[in-house]
Each structure stands twice: as structure tokens, then as C-alpha cells.
Amino acid sequence: MRGFIAALILGVALCLPAVASAERVVARVSITDQTMKVYHEGRLLFTWPVSTAKAGKVTPTGNYHPEVLSRHHRSKRYNNAPMPFAIFYDGDFAIHGTDQISHLGKPASHGCVRLDPHNAEILFEMVKWEGMQNTLVEIVN
Numbered sequence: 001m002r003g004f005i006a007a008l009i010l011g012v013a014l015c016l017p018a019v020a021s022a023e024r025v026v027a028r029v030s031i032t033d034q035t036m037k038v039y040h041e042g043r044l045l046f047t048w049p050v051s052t053a054k055a056g057k058v059t060p061t062g063n064y065h066p067e068v069l070s071r072h073h074r075s076k077r078y079n080n081a082p083m084p085f086a087i088f089y090d091g092d093f094a095i096h097g098t099d100q101i102s103h104l105g106k107p108a109s110h111g112c113v114r115l116d117p118h119n120a121e122i123l124f125e126m127v128k129w130e131g132m133q134n135t136l137v138e139i140v141n
Helices: 002-015 117-130
Strands: 025-030 035-040 043-049 062-064 068-074 082-090 093-097 113-115 135-140
Touching: 025 117, 035 117, 043 117, 062 082, 068 093, 068 117, 082 117, 093 117, 113 117, 117 135
Parallel strands: 025 135, 093 113
Antiparallel strands: 025 035, 035 043, 062 135, 068 082, 082 093
16 A cells, blocks of 8 residues: 555656756755655655764765665664665665654664655655666765
8 A cells, every 4th residue: 555655646746847957856864954855856745854873873974876775675784673665875874764763853873864664665666766867865964
């Protein structure tokens, strides 16, 4: 059912008039605000709470294109922790769903960008549909 909802949202987004943009999908993460804004062809579609690196850890800033998509990923570093709908953008760093939803909006990760799994699925499907080469991940302070 969730896959259907993600496809429906993406379908509606693709039908709306657009502003020109180099990348079709932009996921802009603010470390300060602990939010992600998702744009499609220059239109803001979503603003979601995230968790980035907790004290002593780092979420690298910069602009990236996704490198690997992994729908049912599990962490090799952190006790096989689930990382559903993982979008790897800088080596081992990824945007992914989390079972730690109560921590969203606060720094809590080991460096990845954590999302509610429903939101992670929507973003994952957008990236898959539009292509990794047409997606930009921006991590800003």
C-alpha cells in the first residue's frame, strides 16, 4: 500500500507545472534545522524532520549525487541495524529510514541522514524514477 501511495504522490508531482532546474530532484538537508526539503523540478514538495550526526560524529556537508540505492539495507557497522530505502551519497553515508522515529528533529545518527520510513520510501521512489544522475543531495549547516 505504501508503494502505491509513493507512486501516487510522485505521479501528482510530475503533472504539476515546474520551474527550470538542473536536477529534477533535490534533497536539501539542514543540519542546523534538522530538516530535509525535497524539491522536484524546483518546486518544494515536502519538508520532513531528520536526524543527522549526534555529538562526536559527523554528517559531511556538500553536494552529492546518489551512488547506490538499497531498498532493504542493513548496517554492517552497527549491529545489522535496518536502513530501509537507503540512498548512499558519499561512500558509507546515506539517507535512509529509521526505527528511531522519536529522535527525528534532533541529532541522533552516526553520520547518516535518518528519515521516517514512509518519507524515505517516497524519496527513494522519486530518485529511482528520476534517476540518480538527475538527483542532488545537498547537506548544509
